Amino acid sequence: MKKQEWLELFASVNGRWPSPEELKAAMDQGVVTDAAEVTNGVADREEIRTKIEKIANQNVKEEPKEPIFHREMAMEKNQKQEVVSSESEQELSAAAQSQSVADSEKTIEKAGETASQPAASHRSSFGGVHEVHQAPSQLAVASQEVEQSDMTSPSSQGYTFSSQSESVSLSKKQARWPKVLGGLVAFLLLLLAGAGGYAWWRYDSGKIEGAWQLTQWSYYNQKDREWVDVLKRYKDRDYTYSDFVTIDENRNFQEDSYFYANDYKNYPYLSLGSYLDDVYQVNQWDKNIKIGQSSQSYERQVTKILKNDLKGYYNSVKTADVNDDIDGIVANYDYSRDYTVKGNRLTIITKDQNGKVISKAVYQRLSDSKARKLKKTFNNVKKKFEDNYNID
Incomplete structure (x- = not known):
C-alpha cells in the first residue's frame, strides 16, 4: 500500500495521524511500500486495518498519558514535517473516497475504544465550584470531518487537522467564558456598590x-x-x-x-x-x-430693596450713598x-x-x-x- 494511502487509512481508524515509530513499524512489516501498486480489495483492507490497530495499540501502551489536545498538536507538527518530505500534490485514493457509511461507523466505534475520555474542567461561580464538561470527544469530531470533508489533496488534510485544533481551542474558550463573564459581573457589581456608597457619603456629608x-x-x-x-x-x-x-x-x-x-x-x-x-x-x-x-436679576433685586424698600433709611442717614452700596453688594x-x-x-x-x-x-x-x-x-x-x- 502506498504510504499516503496508509496514512489516510490510519487516520480514519484511529482519529489521529501515526507517529514516526508507527509508520516505521508498518514499513518494517511490509504494509507500507513505495511500490506503485494500490490495494483495492476489501479483504486486504480489513487485514491492513487489523495490523494498523495492532500497531496503534502497541504504541498507545508506550505513550505517556497526555491529554488528547497535546497529543494531536504534537502529531500535527510531526505529520506536517512528514508531509513536506512526501509527495505534496498526490491525489487521494479513489478507494478512500468510496468508503461506505456503515464502514465509517464501525471505524468510529473501534477508535472510540482506544481513545481516552476528555477531562472535566472547573470554573468558579457564585454558588461554589461546579463541573463543566468539555465538548464531545475530538475523536468523533475528527471522524466526522474525515467523512464529510472533500479530501482530494495533502493540503486538504492539513486543513482538516487545523479544524480539529481550532475546534478544541474554541471549546476551551467557551468553557472559560462563563468564568470570565462571572468575574466581570462581580467586578461591575462591586464597582457600582462602591460608587453608590461613595455617592451616598459625599451627598450626606x-x-x-x-x-x-x-x-x-x-x-x-x-x-x-x-x-x-x-x-x-x-x-x-x-x-x-x-x-x-x-x-x-x-x-x-x-x-x-x-x-x-x-x-x-x-x-x-x-x-x-x-x-x-x-x-x-x-x-x-x-x-x-x-x-x-x-447677575442681572440679582442686581435688579438689590437695587429694588435699597432704593424702594429701604429708602427711608437712606433718607435718614445722609452719610450713606445708595449707589455705592449697590455697586459694592453687586x-x-x-x-x-x-x-x-x-x-x-x-x-x-x-x-x-x-x-x-x-x-x-x-x-x-x-x-x-x-x-x-x-x-x-x-x-x-x-x-x-x-x-x-x-x-x-
Whole structure:
C-alpha cells in the first residue's frame, strides 16, 4: 500500500495521524511500500486495518498519558514535517473516497475504544465550584470531518487537522467564558456598590439643614493687608453683633444679622442679607453656596430693596450713598462660598473672583428651641429698625 494511502487509512481508524515509530513499524512489516501498486480489495483492507490497530495499540501502551489536545498538536507538527518530505500534490485514493457509511461507523466505534475520555474542567461561580464538561470527544469530531470533508489533496488534510485544533481551542474558550463573564459581573457589581456608597457619603456629608449661629468670623482687610477678627472688633468697641443662618428642606440659605451699640440698643442696624429672601442656594454635592439667579436679576433685586424698600433709611442717614452700596453688594456676586461640616461645626470659606480667600466664618449648630429664640429676638430687632427709619 502506498504510504499516503496508509496514512489516510490510519487516520480514519484511529482519529489521529501515526507517529514516526508507527509508520516505521508498518514499513518494517511490509504494509507500507513505495511500490506503485494500490490495494483495492476489501479483504486486504480489513487485514491492513487489523495490523494498523495492532500497531496503534502497541504504541498507545508506550505513550505517556497526555491529554488528547497535546497529543494531536504534537502529531500535527510531526505529520506536517512528514508531509513536506512526501509527495505534496498526490491525489487521494479513489478507494478512500468510496468508503461506505456503515464502514465509517464501525471505524468510529473501534477508535472510540482506544481513545481516552476528555477531562472535566472547573470554573468558579457564585454558588461554589461546579463541573463543566468539555465538548464531545475530538475523536468523533475528527471522524466526522474525515467523512464529510472533500479530501482530494495533502493540503486538504492539513486543513482538516487545523479544524480539529481550532475546534478544541474554541471549546476551551467557551468553557472559560462563563468564568470570565462571572468575574466581570462581580467586578461591575462591586464597582457600582462602591460608587453608590461613595455617592451616598459625599451627598450626606454635605447636609446642613437646620439653624447655625456664628461663633467665629474673620475677613481680610485689603487696605491694611491684614486679617481682622470681626467679632472681637465689635466687642472691643462695645457693640453687640448677632448672626445666624437657616437652611430649609429645599436647601434655601437665609442669613439674618444685626448689630447695635450697647449704649443705643433701641437703634439697631440690619444687614442687607436679612432682606434677600431665597437668593442663596446650597449645593449639597459640591458643598458650596451660590446665588440662584443671574447677575442681572440679582442686581435688579438689590437695587429694588435699597432704593424702594429701604429708602427711608437712606433718607435718614445722609452719610450713606445708595449707589455705592449697590455697586459694592453687586460686586459680591462673583464670590465663591465653599463649606465643610464636621459634627455640629459648619465652616464657610469665601473667595473673591480671583480665587483668593477673603473671609472665614464658623457656625455652631442650634437646637430647635435655641433657633426659635434667636429668630424671635431678631424679629423684635428688625421691627425697631424699620420703625426708626420709616421702612414699610
